[in-house]
Amino acid sequence: MTEQDVIADLVADAEDVDRMLAGLTDSQWTLPTPAEGWTVAHQAGHLAFVFRIAGLAASSPEAFNALTQRIGSGFGAFDRAVNAALEEYLALPREALLTRWRAERDAGVAALAAVPDATLVPWLVRPIPPAVLCAAGMTELFAHGQDIADALGVERQRTDRIKRIVGFVVHTWEFGYQANNLTPPAEQFRFEVIAPSGAVWKYGPADATQAVIGSAVDLCLLATRRRHHSDLGLVGFGADASTWLELAQAYRGPAGKGRAPGQFATSKLPA
Secondary structure (H helix, E strand, C coil): CCHHHHHHHHHHHHHHHHHHHCCCCHHHHCCECCCCCCEHHHHHHHHHHHHHHHHHHHHCHHHHHHHHHHHCCCCCHHHHHHHHHHHHHHCCCHHHHHHHHHHHHHHHHHHHHCCCCCCCECCCCCCECHHHHHHHHHHHHHHHHHHHHHHHCCCCCCCHHHHHHHHHHHHCCCHHHHHCCCCCCCCCCEEEEECCCCCEEEECCCCCCCEEEEEHHHHHHHHCCCCCHHHCCEEEECHHHHHHHHHCCCCCCCCCCCCCCCCCCCCCCCC
16 A cells, blocks of 8 residues: 555545534534543544644654644643643634634645655654554544544444554554553464454464454444443453453553443444
């Protein structure tokens, strides 16, 4: 897959979120989402800010590094910066917020698309390839888009584009341990998940004694903490893998409350 393929997938996922936001009434913008204290407007503002700083990292590394120095590198520093930035977005009239989200989305995508091949982009902990940053952006769209969908009562249609998010989840499998001040197991897990198309995607050592098996969509819902592990079609084989289902998160910083068991419909295990 080429760099432009990743950009195209990022754009498609952003357009999916945009379709949910387009034409919302004032009362729909203020609907509470499952994220405690956050409305639909909070979610849109968060996504706009994420694309804004991703675009800054891609287009002006020096300015991005200056921003991260102001934010600080301590645990949860980025979350605090995002929450502080939300006030700027929430002060906007809702039509202006929609316009702002679209403008910062488009600018961020354009900046990422312009990064030369094999060039690393500065990010919160270390420089990363732009394709990885795109996958992180897709993970943000997946998570906060799910919050918006839950608030609006929309059932999201998933495609095999989610494979990029699955890959990001596998890449960040240790984050849940770090967030809980635990040492990750020495052995890497095996992940085997079923795509929306029915394809089977496999990651990790074939002879691993610990494995996570089930739905690809559910793996992403788990690692973004948008569903409780007991409500998902996932199984952990081995004590460490079973524990990982309780800890999984694909982002740095505090885990947050997540979702309660039974809060949403239960997913069936794949046949």
